[in-house]
Amino acid sequence: MLQFKLVLLGDSSVGKSSIVHRFVKDSFDEFRESTIGAAFLSQTIKIEDKGSQQEVVIKFEIWDTAGQERYKSLAPMYYRNANAALVVYDVTQQDSLAKAQGWVNELKTKVGEDDLVICLVGNKLDLCTEEGESSSKPKAVESSDAEGYANEQGLLFHEVSAKTGEGVKQVFQSIGEKLYEFKKHELANSKGRQGAGGDTVNVQLQRPSTNDATSCCG
Amino acid sequence: MDLDESYVDDRRERANEPLYIPPIAAEPTTSINLAQTLFQPSEFDESLEDQLAQSISSCDRRHPLVSTEIPNVFPHRYDKNFLILTSAGKPIYAMKDGDGTIAYMGVIHTIMNYFKLKEDQDLRCIENGDVRFAFLDREPIVLVAYSARGETSNELFSQLDFLHSYLLSSLSERQLSKIFSKRQNFDLRNFLESTDFENLDEICSLLCERLYPDALLGALRSLSMKKSHRAQLHEAMSQQLTKEKDLPRGTLLYGLIVAPENKLCSVLRPKGHTLHTTDLHLLFCLIFHRFQNLDDSQELWVPICFPKFNANGFLYGYIKFLPKCNSILVLISAQKDAFFNLKSFADHLIKDISSNGLLEEIHKAKGFKISDIPAPLVHHFIYKSKKHVQYVMPELELHSDTEPEQLIELERKFMTYYQQIHNSVVRDDGLAFNKSCLNFIRWDSDAIEPSEEPIAMLGLGWITPKFELYLICNNGVDDKHVIFESAKRIISWCRKHESRLFVNEGAIF
Numbered sequence: 001m002l003q004f005k006l007v008l009l010g011d012s013s014v015g016k017s018s019i020v021h022r023f024v025k026d027s028f029d030e031f032r033e034s035t036i037g038a039a040f041l042s043q044t045i046k047i048e049d050k051g052s053q054q055e056v057v058i059k060f061e062i063w064d065t066a067g068q069e070r071y072k073s074l075a076p077m078y079y080r081n082a083n084a085a086l087v088v089y090d091v092t093q094q095d096s097l098a099k100a101q102g103w104v105n106e107l108k109t110k111v112g113e114d115d116l117v118i119c120l121v122g123n124k125l126d127l128c129t130e131e132g133e134s135s136s137k138p139k140a141v142e143s144s145d146a147e148g149y150a151n152e153q154g155l156l157f158h159e160v161s162a163k164t165g166e167g168v169k170q171v172f173q174s175i176g177e178k179l180y181e182f183k184k185h186e187l188a189n190s191k192g193r194q195g196a197g198g199d200t201v202n203v204q205l206q207r208p209s210t211n212d213a214t215s216c217c218g
Numbered sequence: 219m220d221l222d223e224s225y226v227d228d229r230r231e232r233a234n235e236p237l238y239i240p241p242i243a244a245e246p247t248t249s250i251n252l253a254q255t256l257f258q259p260s261e262f263d264e265s266l267e268d269q270l271a272q273s274i275s276s277c278d279r280r281h282p283l284v285s286t287e288i289p290n291v292f293p294h295r296y297d298k299n300f301l302i303l304t305s306a307g308k309p310i311y312a313m314k315d316g317d318g319t320i321a322y323m324g325v326i327h328t329i330m331n332y333f334k335l336k337e338d339q340d341l342r343c344i345e346n347g348d349v350r351f352a353f354l355d356r357e358p359i360v361l362v363a364y365s366a367r368g369e370t371s372n373e374l375f376s377q378l379d380f381l382h383s384y385l386l387s388s389l390s391e392r393q394l395s396k397i398f399s400k401r402q403n404f405d406l407r408n409f410l411e412s413t414d415f416e417n418l419d420e421i422c423s424l425l426c427e428r429l430y431p432d433a434l435l436g437a438l439r440s441l442s443m444k445k446s447h448r449a450q451l452h453e454a455m456s457q458q459l460t461k462e463k464d465l466p467r468g469t470l471l472y473g474l475i476v477a478p479e480n481k482l483c484s485v486l487r488p489k490g491h492t493l494h495t496t497d498l499h500l501l502f503c504l505i506f507h508r509f510q511n512l513d514d515s516q517e518l519w520v521p522i523c524f525p526k527f528n529a530n531g532f533l534y535g536y537i538k539f540l541p542k543c544n545s546i547l548v549l550i551s552a553q554k555d556a557f558f559n560l561k562s563f564a565d566h567l568i569k570d571i572s573s574n575g576l577l578e579e580i581h582k583a584k585g586f587k588i589s590d591i592p593a594p595l596v597h598h599f600i601y602k603s604k605k606h607v608q609y610v611m612p613e614l615e616l617h618s619d620t621e622p623e624q625l626i627e628l629e630r631k632f633m634t635y636y637q638q639i640h641n642s643v644v645r646d647d648g649l650a651f652n653k654s655c656l657n658f659i660r661w662d663s664d665a666i667e668p669s670e671e672p673i674a675m676l677g678l679g680w681i682t683p684k685f686e687l688y689l690i691c692n693n694g695v696d697d698k699h700v701i702f703e704s705a706k707r708i709i710s711w712c713r714k715h716e717s718r719l720f721v722n723e724g725a726i727f
């Protein structure tokens with residue numbers, strides 16, 4: 001089994017916890033509490049090895065961080081060792097995309113770019129569909145704009161709804177596939193190893209080692 | 219006063235009547251023979267009898283309001299507010315945020331400054347009739363309580379201290395002073411998050427509307443469970459700690475299992491150190507409000523400042539929901555990167571205690587009922603063991619169709635009774651009148667409607683160096699002998715079951 005660390009970043013209330021919850025529990029909670037600190041969850045998925053057509057099990061260890069400004073300075077602790085980052089914005093809130101872009105920049109400057117898969121995710125798509133009639137909100141972020149930005153920056157891009165579940169699985173699936181491709185290359189390059197498919201490889205979770213008892217925020 | 223009218227027109231009538239009638243200290247009206255009835259006399263010093271005789275008194279409170287079962291003698295109108303502002307006079311928070319509140323804060327600020335300048339002393343308390351203002355100046359924050367409900371000044375101060383402690387737990391003293399040293403008239407509302415306001419609301423509602431004696435008594439509620447099961451839990455905790463050799467020293471400071479309704483189930487702590495009750499109250503509030511719908515799929519890593527432990531620094535809490543018993547495991551560290559160490563500790567511990575069936579035992583620990591104790595005519599009580607800094611009380615027995623509003627009403631009523639009983643045995647500064655002190659208190663009124671029972675409520679407060687007992691009798695009971703006997707039975711029952719009712723030492727390392 002392959003194990004990857006994944007971190008969610010983005011402004012408060014864009015729906016990070018809701019996306020994770022949809023992915024892990026396949027449920028949605030209308031009245032989710034804003035996250036304080038961070039939440040750790042895990043979930044496995046299966047992907048197919050394109051060469052051998054074998055099933056590969058991937059385990060995600062997920063850090064769902066708090067979007068509140070107060071916790072911003074804690075974020076490096078969570079993304080430092082991540083293999084993938086989900087940077088989430090709310091498709092009905094223009095400034096949440098700006099915040100997301102801020103995170104992308106931070107990740108690119110602070111984390112070795114080639115190791116990290118970044119996926120830009122626009123959430124709450126359900127609010128903009130016609131079905132909801134009265135509750136329908138204008139879409140503040142055009143897909144093409146966000147997608148253009150994602151392409152420019154070399155990010156994966158998805159639009160989802162944690163509420164209906166639309167697109168959520170695909171986000172993790174595509175991240176899993178991409179990480180697997182990376183890993184496979186890495187394994188192929190390192191001699192003395194057998195083919196990747198059936199091996200059990202643990203991507204070692206590094207434990208950061210700073211000792212700072214006195215500061216949480218800033 | 220025309221009772222019928224006040225019954226009909228609730229609000230207008232009641233606004234004019236005193237909301238709280240202070241206890242009238244009367245000559246002792248009881249004729250309890252102390253020599254005969256003293257409970258376990260050997261445990262008390264000799265002067266106790268005198269002290270008790272001195273302190274037994276009876277208070278009458280008349281109030282023309284009747285409801286069924288345990289009657290409510292307290293007005294429904296809610297005359298209480300908490301305000302928080304900056305030392306520069308900028309509003310931060312108001313429990314009840316009416317139109318005039320902001321202007322109000324300006325006035326308060328002016329008054330406080332006036333006293334500072336003119337009298338060169340801090341304003342602490344203003345009383346006007348039944349209304350009392352209490353001020354707590356904690357530069358750069360000022361907290362004000364306004365109440366017409368008859369709390370002692372000390373109780374109001376401690377409530378304000380609780381609110382202040384919450385702000386510190388969220389921001390830390392250091393961060394607060396950093397903010398205000400740069401800009402004295404900083405608007406702190408911009409810095410607080412929506413969760414802070416929600417948490418403040420929740421704490422205020424706990425303090426003012428629920429049966430939450432924790433703050434009043436400065437104690438934690440404990441989960442009653444079989445002695446052997448609690449011992450097994452503590453043993454499992456200790457063993458896990460010995461097993462985890464690579465858990466660096468100091469990584470784990472403190473561990474707790476908290477059962478539903480914020481009952482303390484077990485503790486893992488270093489020798490000679492306990493966390494301050496206020497810090498634990500804050501932690502429990504956080505657990506209660508924030509993590510109620512936690513499930514076992516997630517583990518949380520939460521920075522929290524424990525103001526009484528160290529107001530300047532943050533500790534980190536590993537928080538995990540325990541399946542099968544709806545309880546929460548909390549592990550506290552001073553290191554912000556200790557999550558995976560604590561997670562591994564928790565994983566092993568949980569595996570261990572679930573294989574022993576202990577999670578089910580926590581779930582089965584259902585507390586006790588008043589009927590479990592042979593204490594005739596007692597409706598409800600709170601017993602605090604001073605040694606443990608914990609209290610117990612019988613479960614509220616509710617009909618299955620009790621609406622949430624009715625529950626709140628009931629809790630508020632109980633709480634008000636207990637506040638008044640408590641206040642009848644402590645001075646305004648919160649200290650007991652004597653080392654030991656026993657007092658009966660009465661609330662009386664005639665029936666308003668023929669169908670209703672008249673109110674004749676009797677309460678008892680009893681404080682000694684070892685325990686505190688507060689009890690409420692059934693309506694209509696006035697036999698103090700019987701109640702005194704019942705009180706003694708409750709005490710001996712609680713003592714007898716001490717190791718089951720309270721968390722004693724815990725697992726110590």
Ligand SMILES: Nc1nc2c(ncn2[C@@H]2O[C@H](COP(=O)(O)OP(=O)(O)OP(=O)(O)O)[C@@H](O)[C@H]2O)c(=O)[nH]1
Pocket residue numbers: 010011012013014015016017018019029030031032033034035036065066067068123124125126127160161162163164
């Ligand atoms: N309509 C709709 N509402 C959503 C969706 N996702 C989340 N929400 C709602 O948006 C609010 C915030 O969602 P959260 O998942 O708590 O947001 P968050 O990003 O985790 O917020 P923080 O924990 O504060 O950082 C909640 O009330 C959710 O119910 C969605 O896809 N559609």
Ligand SMILES: [Mg+2]
Pocket residue numbers: 016017018033034035064065066067
């Ligand atoms: Mg969240």
